[in-house]
Amino acid sequence: MELHAPLRQLAEKIELLKDKIETEESTKHAFVLPFINALGYDTFNPLEVVPEYVADLGIKKGEKVDYAIMQEGEPILIIECKHWKEKLSVHGSQLFRYFHVSKTRFALLTNGIHYQFFTDLDEKNKMDERPFLEFDITNLRDSLFHEIAKFHKSNFDVNKILDNASALKYIKEIRKQIDAEIESPSPEFVRLFASRIHSGRMTEKVMEEFRDLVQKAFGQLIGERINERLQSALHKEVILQEKDQLDEPEVTKVTTTEEELEGYRIVVAILRRKLPPSRIVHRDTQSYFGILLDDNNRKPICRLHFNGGKKYIGLFDADKNEQRHLIESVADIYGFEEVLLSTLSMYE
CATH class of the missing domain: 3.30.920 (Metal Transport, Frataxin; Chain A)
Structure with missing residues (x-):
């Protein structure tokens, strides 16, 4: 099972076609169904992928989610789709209303470009408000392929995904906090470093001075780390090119037949x-x-x-x-x- 190629191809298809996709239904057929297919599920088998899956909620009958992926007659992943231009919001979605009455532990909200996977980490049988896995399929980091692969038909294991979901959720939130602090350091963040360096009183002027210093220090550190990796990669490439030149066979007196x-x-x-x-x-x-x-x-x-x-x-x-x-x-x-x-x- 190899996801890199089909997902890269789908990303290229999206960039090529999205401006011509004018409806939610077209988004489903052009973008979402190929993604489901890439996960190894037969989108033409109604026992495996059910479109317009009926979800009865108490007195409210006939509620439907766009797709349900089935395993042994039970839904393992329910999917709600939006038009590719729509922003995703779990509030008021049918996913949120249906999750607690179904036996599924996973829900997917997508517009064919942005994907948000949910489960019930905060309260059992109640879908979390925040996704534990989120990505833009047209801008996938290599590390995400491994996480997406867990939902492939050949890999799907509820317990393994749940065990990993909590870590994914918190890592995502921690990354957001770190990114926010680097962009605009909070007083608490500045004080953490200033208190270890500055021995005097933490006056407003000192805090303001250290705020700029902390921001510059992080910027320099990140820049140096990136530069070190680039230099290392360039050095390796130079060595390989030199080796290629040494290994290059003699090309004089060559006649191509x-x-x-x-x-x-x-x-x-x-x-x-x-x-x-x-x-x-x-x-x-x-x-x-x-x-x-x-x-x-x-x-x-x-x-x-x-x-x-x-x-x-x-x-x-x-x-x-x-x-x-x-x-x-x-x-x-x-x-x-x-x-x-x-x-x-x-x-x-």
């Missing part, structure tokens, strides 16, 4: 279903005809050894070790389709 170009075109035809042809690049050397991803020596897709009496295709394992395979003709490259796609997935 029509057979090699034909082999390259076959590889492009195989891989173009997964990525644009412009990302598949060839480099000819005296020893072999190399085909690379993104023109990067560290991302070899395959090598064609056509210069001798026999033809070989060189394929790579997970450790980038090359293994040569004898072929009778260039067309035999089609027989290695699965291996080539597998090699591509290592880099993508």
